[in-house]
Amino acid sequence: MNAQQQLTPPAIDEVWPGQGGIYGGLRQYPEGLCHVIFAAKDVGRHAYGDYGVSTKAISRTDGRANTAILIARTGKHPAAIAAAAYTADSHADFYLPAIGELHHGWQYAPESFSEEWYYLSSSQRSAYFAFGMNFDDGYPGLSGKDLERRVRPVRRFLQ
Structure with a gap:
């Protein structure tokens, strides 16, 4: 595969070979317009921590x-x-998505997420709660920081 083929994204909600997962489309970030890649699988259920x-x-x-x-x-x-x-x-630049990034996943790549459980974001709401997203109905809500929820890593890179 040549360099141009590697930089041509697939359709949204499809695996992007060589990029670490499922293509989530483009999203604006502080550094500019970026391609969003959601891991192809969850990495278990974990607590936010620091309750x-x-x-x-x-x-x-x-x-x-x-x-x-x-x-x-x-x-x-x-x-x-x-x-x-x-x-x-070979990509090691994944992170825990913010609530807006989870919502982006629900909007553009919902089939790639489980509808069975709630996903945790990196966005803290308070000392006791973090934001999360329910993928069966797209409802963003709060989760106690001590509760274990699904975790789906994400990465991004400039367009």
């Missing part, structure tokens, strides 16, 4: 920034740790 403690992981749009904040709190955030540890197709 009762406020962090600065409050972005509703930038899970990479949130995950960096959470990972810096060494060992306290199992969901962020699991997402950041995920690798696929």
Whole structure:
């Protein structure tokens, strides 16, 4: 496969060979317009962590920034740790998506997610709750930071 073929995305909600998962389309980020890649599978059920403690992981749009904040709190955030540890197709830049990124997945690649359980985001709501997304109806809501929820890593790269 030549370089141009590697940079040509598949249809949204299809696996993008060599990019680590399922293509979620384009999304605007602080660094510019990026391709969004959702891992092809969940990495289990994990708690957000740090129940009762406020962090600065409050972005509703930038899970990479949130995950960096959470990972810096060494060992306290199992969901962020699991997402950041995920690798696929030699890509090791996955992170726990923000609530806006999960909603993007529900809008553009819903068939790639399970409707059986709630997905956790990296977006903290308070010292006791984090935002999450129910993929059977697209309902964003809150989850206790001590409860284990599905985790689906995501990565992005500039268009």
